[in-house]
Amino acid sequence: MARLASPRYYLPVLLILLLFALPLFVKSPYYLHIMAMVLFWAYMATAWNIVGGFAGQLSLGHGAYVAAGAYTSSLLFAYLGISPWFGMFIGGLVAGLMGFLVGYPTLRLRGAYYALATVGFAEGFRVILTNTTHIGKWKTGGAEGFMIPLLGNAPQHMQFISKVPYYYLILVLFLILVLICRWIDGSKLGYYLTALREDEDAALALGINTARVKLVAATLSAFFAGVGGVFYAQLIRYLEPNAIAGPIMSNQIVFLAIVGGRGTVLGPALGGLVLTLIGEITRVVFNQIMGLHLFLYGLLVVLFVIFKPRGLIEFLEVLWNRLVNLLERREGKHAA
C-alpha cells in the first residue's frame, strides 16, 4: 500500500486509467478512429524497437510483416471462416517466420547487409502482393487491394460497428507489448542485447552468440508487427499492397521510433503518439499537400539525430522526474 502511495507508482496507473476512460468523453467515430490509429503507430514503433532499438539492427522493411499478418488473417477469415482472433496469432507467426528468414543469413554479417536485406525483402513482397491476384482459388486482389467481408457487428470475428472496441483492442495490445518490452529490457536477453548494442566486438569475444541474440530480437519484432497488421486489417477492412507493405509504412515506423527514442522501452511509443498527432493536424490544416506529414517526420528525424539523439523520451524523463519530485514533496508536507 505504501508503494502505491508513491507518485512513481500511482502516476502511471492514473495515466493508464485515463487512456481507458477516454472513450467516455470522446464520442465522435472520427476522433476515436484517430485515437486508435495513434495507438496503432505507438504499438508498431514499439514492436520495431525490439530489433531496431534493443538489438540496434536497422530494419527498413517492417511493412512486409504488417502485410503478412494482415493478409494471413484476412484470407483465412474470408475463405476459411477462421476468426481473426485466432488469425491474429497465425498472422503473427507467419510474420515472425518471415522475420526469421530475412535475419538468418544476414544478421551474422556486420554492416548494412541486414538493413539492405529488409528493404529488398519488403519491396519484393510488395511487388508479389501487387501482382498476385489469386492464390489457388482464393482471390487476393493484387494491386486493386483486398476487401475484408463485412459482417456487421460480429465481436466473435473482431468486427464492430462502433469504433470504441477497436480503440480498446489496440490499447490492450499496446499495453501488453509495452509490458513485454519492459520484461525483455530487464531479462537476460535484455542484457545480451544491451551488451551487443554497446560493444559488439566485446560481446563476441565474451562468447555471446550475437547472431542468435539478434535473430531472436528480429523474429519477436516481426511477430508483433504481424499481430499489429491483423488489427490494422480489421480496423481499415481494406488491404492495399502499396499502403501496407510499401516503404511508407516501413519508413514511418522507423521515423517514429527514432524521434521517440530508439532502444528505450517507452520512447518509440512516445514518438508514435506525438508524431501521429502532429501528422493528423498537418493533414487537416494542409490537406491539399499530400505526404507533407512524412516530409515533416523525415525532417524531425534529421533534427533529432543531430541535436537530441536520445529522442523525445529525454524531455519526458525530465518532466516526469520533476512532476514526481513535486508530488512527493507536497505529500511530505501534508504528512508533516
Added chain:
Amino acid sequence: MALLEIEKISVFYGEMCVLRDVSLQVERGEVICVVGANGAGKSTLINTISGVLKPRSGKIIFNGEEITHLEPYQIVEKGIIQVPEGRRLFLNMTVEENLLLGSYTPRSRKKRKENLEKIFTLLPRLAERRKQIARTMSGGEQQMLAIGRAMMADPQLIMFDEPSLGLAPKVVDHVLELIKNIAAQGVTVLLVEQNVHHALELSTRGYVLENGTVVLSGTAHELLNNPHVKTAYLGL
C-alpha cells in the same frame, strides 16, 4: 599433448598479410608471453585464437580438437577466453552486470554463482562495488573488472592483451600479481605485454613476434638473456 597448438596460421586483413605461418604451443599450466612491437600482430593473434578473425591457412588445435573454424561463442564454450586490448567493458552497466555477461555459455552459466564468489574473493574491491557503473571506476579497477569478467567464463586458457596499458606503475604490479594468482589456480595463461621485463619474469616461456612472424622463442630465462631481446625490448 599441448593444450593449445597453433600450426602455421596466416591471417590477412583484406590483401594485407598480418600473421605469416605463425606456429606456437602452449602446454597446460604454462604462462606464455608474446612479445612484439606495435603492429607486430599480437592482437591479431589473440583474436584469431578467439575465432573473431579467421586464418586463411593453418590450424588451431585446442585439447586435441581442431577449433580453427568454430564461432567465437563455441570457442569460449571450449574454454578459451580473452581479456581484450583496451578492456572493452560495457561502460553503462554495473560491475555485477558486466561480470554476469561473462558467463553466457552453457558450461559457465551452470557455475555462475560459484565463479562469482571465487572472483569476489580474488578481487574483493569488485564485491564492494557490485552496483557501481563501470564507467565511473578508475582505470585499474576497470582492468580488474575486465579480468574478472573473463574469469566468469570459467576458462582453461585465458589470454591477456596488454593488460597494463595506461595504468600507473603501482597498479601494473597489482595486475601482474593477479595474473600470477590466476595462473596459480591452474588456468593456463597467454600474455601479451609491453612491460616485457615484468611479463617475462612471471612466464614460463615466450615468443617474439616481429612483422607477423615468430622470430624467436624460448624459456623466459633464455629470452631475458638474449642479446636481441635485450636491445630491442628491454632497452638494455
